[in-house]
Amino acid sequence: MEIQLLKERQFDVYKEKGVKYSMETVAPKVLDMAQRKGAELAEVFLLDSQKLTIEVASQKVENLKLSEERGFGLRVISQQRLGYAYSSDLSEKALIKTVERAIYNSRLVAEDSAWDVATLGKSYPVLDLYDEEIIRKTVEEKISLAQEVEKTALASDSRVRQVEKAVYQDSSYRISLYNTRGLVCSYQGSYCGLYGVVIGQEGEDAQTGFSMNFSLKYKELNPTKVGLEAAEKAVRMLGAKSMPSAKLPVVFEPYVMTGILEVLQTAFSGKAVIKGTSFLAGKEGKKVASPLVRIIDHGALPGQVGSSPFDSEGVPTGETVLVQDGELLGFLHNLYTASKLGVVSTGNAVRSSFKSTPEVGATNFYFDKGTVSREELIGEIKRGLYVTEVMGLHTANPISGDFSLGASGLLIENGELTTPVKGVAIAGNLQGLLLGIDAVADDLTFYVGQGAPTVRVQGLMISGK
Amino acid sequence: MEKKEISEILKKALNSGADFAELFWEQKESSSISCEENRIERINSGIDEGVGIRVIAGENTSYAYSNDLSFSRLLEVAEIAAKGARKSQEVLEIKEFQTPPSLLKLEIKKPPHEIEIEEKVQSVLTVNEAARGVDNRIRQVTVNYSDARQKVTIANTDGVFVEDLRTRTRLSVHAVAAEGDLVQTGFQSLGGSVGFELLEENDVIELAKTAAQRAILMLSAKPAPSGKMPVVLTGKAGGTMVHEACGHGLEADLVQKGLSVYAGRIGQEVASPLITVVDDGLLKGKFGTSCYDDEGTPCRKNVLIRDGVLENYMYDLKTAKRDQVSSTGNGRRESYKSRPIPRMRNTYIAPGKTDPEKIIKDTKEGLLVMAMGGGQVNTLNGDYVFDVAEAYLIKDGEAIYPVRGATLTGNGPETLRLVDIVGNDLGFTIGICGKEGQGVPVSDAQPTMVVRELIVGGTGGDSTTQGKTIRRL
Numbered sequence: 001m002e003i004q005l006l007k008e009r010q011f012d013v014y015k016e017k018g019v020k021y022s023m024e025t026v027a028p029k030v031l032d033m034a035q036r037k038g039a040e041l042a043e044v045f046l047l048d049s050q051k052l053t054i055e056v057a058s059q060k061v062e063n064l065k066l067s068e069e070r071g072f073g074l075r076v077i078s079q080q081r082l083g084y085a086y087s088s089d090l091s092e093k094a095l096i097k098t099v100e101r102a103i104y105n106s107r108l109v110a111e112d113s114a115w116d117v118a119t120l121g122k123s124y125p126v127l128d129l130y131d132e133e134i135i136r137k138t139v140e141e142k143i144s145l146a147q148e149v150e151k152t153a154l155a156s157d158s159r160v161r162q163v164e165k166a167v168y169q170d171s172s173y174r175i176s177l178y179n180t181r182g183l184v185c186s187y188q189g190s191y192c193g194l195y196g197v198v199i200g201q202e203g204e205d206a207q208t209g210f211s212m213n214f215s216l217k218y219k220e221l222n223p224t225k226v227g228l229e230a231a232e233k234a235v236r237m238l239g240a241k242s243m244p245s246a247k248l249p250v251v252f253e254p255y256v257m258t259g260i261l262e263v264l265q266t267a268f269s270g271k272a273v274i275k276g277t278s279f280l281a282g283k284e285g286k287k288v289a290s291p292l293v294r295i296i297d298h299g300a301l302p303g304q305v306g307s308s309p310f311d312s313e314g315v316p317t318g319e320t321v322l323v324q325d326g327e328l329l330g331f332l333h334n335l336y337t338a339s340k341l342g343v344v345s346t347g348n349a350v351r352s353s354f355k356s357t358p359e360v361g362a363t364n365f366y367f368d369k370g371t372v373s374r375e376e377l378i379g380e381i382k383r384g385l386y387v388t389e390v391m392g393l394h395t396a397n398p399i400s401g402d403f404s405l406g407a408s409g410l411l412i413e414n415g416e417l418t419t420p421v422k423g424v425a426i427a428g429n430l431q432g433l434l435l436g437i438d439a440v441a442d443d444l445t446f447y448v449g450q451g452a453p454t455v456r457v458q459g460l461m462i463s464g465k
Numbered sequence: 466m467e468k469k470e471i472s473e474i475l476k477k478a479l480n481s482g483a484d485f486a487e488l489f490w491e492q493k494e495s496s497s498i499s500c501e502e503n504r505i506e507r508i509n510s511g512i513d514e515g516v517g518i519r520v521i522a523g524e525n526t527s528y529a530y531s532n533d534l535s536f537s538r539l540l541e542v543a544e545i546a547a548k549g550a551r552k553s554q555e556v557l558e559i560k561e562f563q564t565p566p567s568l569l570k571l572e573i574k575k576p577p578h579e580i581e582i583e584e585k586v587q588s589v590l591t592v593n594e595a596a597r598g599v600d601n602r603i604r605q606v607t608v609n610y611s612d613a614r615q616k617v618t619i620a621n622t623d624g625v626f627v628e629d630l631r632t633r634t635r636l637s638v639h640a641v642a643a644e645g646d647l648v649q650t651g652f653q654s655l656g657g658s659v660g661f662e663l664l665e666e667n668d669v670i671e672l673a674k675t676a677a678q679r680a681i682l683m684l685s686a687k688p689a690p691s692g693k694m695p696v697v698l699t700g701k702a703g704g705t706m707v708h709e710a711c712g713h714g715l716e717a718d719l720v721q722k723g724l725s726v727y728a729g730r731i732g733q734e735v736a737s738p739l740i741t742v743v744d745d746g747l748l749k750g751k752f753g754t755s756c757y758d759d760e761g762t763p764c765r766k767n768v769l770i771r772d773g774v775l776e777n778y779m780y781d782l783k784t785a786k787r788d789q790v791s792s793t794g795n796g797r798r799e800s801y802k803s804r805p806i807p808r809m810r811n812t813y814i815a816p817g818k819t820d821p822e823k824i825i826k827d828t829k830e831g832l833l834v835m836a837m838g839g840g841q842v843n844t845l846n847g848d849y850v851f852d853v854a855e856a857y858l859i860k861d862g863e864a865i866y867p868v869r870g871a872t873l874t875g876n877g878p879e880t881l882r883l884v885d886i887v888g889n890d891l892g893f894t895i896g897i898c899g900k901e902g903q904g905v906p907v908s909d910a911q912p913t914m915v916v917r918e919l920i921v922g923g924t925g926g927d928s929t930t931q932g933k934t935i936r937r938l
Contacts, residue, residue, distance in 0.1 A: 082507070464920065
């Protein structure tokens with residue numbers, strides 16, 4: 001295969017009626033139209049991206065996907081009302097229609113003086129986000145990385161029955177922001193990654209194991225590690241059984257803790273504070289977690305996939321410490337929530353695509369590491385549960401903090417991981433969980449811009465047979 | 466794009482000796498309104514248009530998409546996709562285009578794009594007021610309205626040519642109630658393959674009240690018990706259980722890869738004889754309904770499990786070819802950005818004979834589930850979990866008090882074997898089902914039924930010691 005898609009296509013260029021234009025020319029045109037139609041303020045967000053996904057099964061390429069996507073989103077503020085519209089079509093006709101729609105949509109939205117667009121930042125963090133190598137490497141070489149994940153997993157243990165998926169993925173993109181306050185900024189980024197889903201089997205029992213490795217740098221990809229880890233996770237769960245209900249100390253693996261942290265994110269959003277839907281609202285300066293807890297959002301963290309020089313409103317990114325020594329220091333904000341609460345934006349305006357308005361969201365969101373080793377942390381437990389997988393995290397309630405999750409993992413007996421456990425549920429409340437943390441390990445691990453170390457919680461209700 | 470151009474693009478895609486090529490052209494117009502804090506906060510609308518080209522050679526699929534729709538660019542995209550899936554030197558001919566007849570005629574009474582935004586906004590505000598009016602402990606109400614009009618053209622080298630227009634409308638209400646430090650939520654939603662008539666033909670005021678009342682009710686609920694116990698799932702509770710416990714495991718891609726507990730079990734008993742599971746793409750107005758699937762196959766009604774015996778899986782074109790059967794009309798994709806895979810549409814357990822009220826009256830003790838939330842399944846071993854949004858502890862046929870914070874955990878085939886009684890009612894709920902990162906609209910339902918035992922994961926400790934445990938807050 002000699003696919004060189006990324007070279008075949010010119011970045012940032014579109015054609016209309018046979019004439020080539022730079023995508024960047026769209027923005028000033030749209031801003032001008034919006035102002036002429038009565039918008040006091042306007043902002044254009046441009047996205048141009050391409051993505052490659054390769055799925056390997058039985059050493060053959062089962063699925064290969066190449067994609068390119070681009071479009072723009074327009075925000076207008078007219079008489080303190082916000083309107084939004086988007087289009088993937090960049091033709092003159094579509095630009096006019098989008099401007100008209102945005103203004104039309106704004107008419108019925110409630111007036112609010114807090115809406116604004118950003119002014120040019122004093123300085124933006126300098127980040128190394130673009131790796132030429134990701135673009136330069138051939139598709140064959142990328143296929144071989146996914147094949148390596150599969151090979152390693154299959155060879156690592158005789159109980160590995162099959163590799164459900166061995167995947168290579170990369171993406172490169174360009175994001176630009178223009179607004180009528182004179183802001184013009186753009187950056188180019190790329191990332192790549194590998195993941196594997198492995199199936200272990202012994203007799204009738206089958207279990208799944210998962211591992212991933214996403215990075216800004218092509219050379220940091222490690223297919224052997226992904227294959228071995230996914231295989232180990234599948235095999236160690238073989239023979240898992242339910243256990244009797246009990247209240248026990250629970251240890252969360254970094255991957256599981258990261259998932260829990262993701263649910264917590266919502267409670268740290270300035271928007272949730274305004275809406276009265278965060279259980280942390282009004283608790284600034286108060287103790288909301290065990291003194292061992294430090295939670296950070298850092299949009300300019302070197303080497304992390306969640307980093308960018310500015311957020312999706314054009315505000316420079318940076319570090320925001322949310323919880324220090326268990327004390328709540330603040331929340332995440334975009335321009336709107338910051339203005340509402342009389343603080344400054346933390347650079348946390350996030351858009352999932354050009355189709356969505358900039359909402360408050362996390363960048364690189366992580367639970368800082370502690371000082372003990374994972375082994376020490378487990379070694380102190382007489383009887384407990386080491387949780388390696390939870391199901392139904394998306395059903396946890398970020399407003400009340402209540403959660404009840406399906407869980408599987410390994411039993412801890414006299415400081416050692418012993419037999420695998422499945423088919424139990426763990427229930428509690430996020431506030432209680434944060435306060436109940438009594439040990440944090442030094443093994444902070446990131447999973448695509450989010451991370452956590454191994455964490456131990458005093459006593460949680462485990463429901464079993 | 467003309468048929469002639471489409472066929473040229475397909476020809477290009479077959480060029481390097483593949484077995485099959487397909488073009489999926491989508492134009493999607495969406496609009497959404499969001500009300501929070503007693504006011505309209507956001508109105509968003511836009512158009513997303515693009516073309517996806519799929520090429521299959523043997524077991525190898527290649528997919529490329531673009532939202533640059535110029536003919537010259539699409540020829541390039543077709544060539545890229547072709548290179549990704551190469552097989553032989555022999556180049557196949559494209560069959561002449563024909564349109565298979567649809568088994569359904571969808572009538573959209575009020576196409577949403579013809580309704581003024583003022584009218585939509587008015588409905589949203591009315592719903593908001595209804596929810597807020599329920600109780601002064603309602604602290605926040607979010608109402609989300611959205612509609613979408615999706616025009617697709619699907620053409621493939623086997624001669625299928627289909628044009629389809631899908632309209633979907635959805636309304637959801639999320640209420641937050643608070644008392645002191647305690648915060649609880651309630652959620653209700655409504656949606657279908659219909660236009661704006663959705664809001665007129667359904668009692669949206671009632672919907673709003675139900676969501677708000679649930680949030681209020683949960684303020685006084687006690688922590689759910691934990692441990693194994695009998696569970697009554699009422700017909701109103703929705704179909705999350707059938708969706709997770711068996712739906713996903715009956716999708717042919719997972720079956721063929723050996724990733725489903727139901728693999729190789731056609732003709733075998735996999736559930737209690739009281740259980741019949743159906744996936745029906747033709748149910749008028751339901752959220753998962755359409756005339757054609759995203760590969761141009763007419764949708765149909767498929768019985769998957771009949772009286773406890775596994776009868777069929779859900780197929781798309783690729784998996785159907787492999788099993789030498791025809792597609793069941795379940796090839797679906799989120800958008801032009803994704804390749805189609807087997808997915809559910811409207812999935813339900815068929816109603817039985819027993820009066821639901823009698824079922825509850827005859828239950829000595831256990832958990833009575835009135836509303837389910839989201840769920841998740843590991844199809845490999847059938848283990849699943851789903852969230853309970855409203856439930857009561859039941860004793861001697863009476864609901865004694867509401868409980869909160871419960872999750873039900875079980876194993877799909879095991880749960881379906883443990884169903885003892887099936888009621889004669891049926892209630893649908895809607896959802897967006899996620900698989901391989903693609904979300905598609907579905908609905909699911911089940912009658913009132915009794916599962917002999919499920920693991921209830923609450924914080925309230927053993928059900929016999931209920932009331933003695935203190936909830937940590």
